[in-house]
Amino acid sequence: MSRIIAPSLLSCDFANLQNEIEMLNTSQADWLHLDIMDGVFVPNLTFGMPIVSFIRKHALKPLDVHLMIVQPERYISDFKKAGADILTVHYEACTHLHRTIQAIKSEEMKAGVSLNPHTPVSVLEDIITELDLVLIMSVNPGFGGQSFIENTFKKVKQLKELIARSGSQALIEVDGGVSDLNIDQLSKAGVDAFVAGNFIFKSSNPKQTISDLKNINR
Secondary structure, eight states, X not given: OOOEEEEBGGGSOGGGHHHHHHHHHTXXXXXXXXXXXXXXXXXXXXXXXXXXXXXXXXXXXXXXXXEESSSGGGGXXXXXXXXXXXXXXXXXXXXXXXXXXXXXXXXXXXXXXEEOTTSOGGGGTTTGGGOSEEEEESSOTTOSXXXXXXXXXXXXXXHHHHHHHHTOOOEEEEESSOOTTTHHHHHHHTOOEEEESHHHHTSSOHHHHHHHHHHTTO
């Protein structure tokens, strides 16, 4: 499968949001990654449904929406209406995870679960076959620009083994500190989809950077 690149709009120029989206439309990016933070589950606030709706209006690519919020089950229908194609919730934020995953699927969205750096892969054993995506946080969630946590490689390999053992079709996504220095090693470990923010949007040529990430060492 081709390497999936999902630029994180958290790092884009929000004063020129439409231009940034149109640039991504003409790039080799596969998904647009949207980080929704509530200031409670993580120590940061980002944006909500109105901005997601604006992005959906202009984007030509799937919206990969990552909810870093408490009680995400309250907003599943709202994010569907706003235009989400993939909706990922945090294991740590869901008391009734199976019910939440079923609610996402009932809205005809792909369902994902994210794990914080300290959360072991083993917690997903009973639900892995229900998931379309597992998002491994390779930094502590809340802010962009953090350094990649090296233990991520071990977690990815453990997750790949769990997926293979269970017969799950879930994709593995990694978010945080992805760059040209580690993307090939992550691919070889089993990662399918890569979220990159600062590395793309702070580069002198974001479209070329996306192309490089998609094709480097392949």
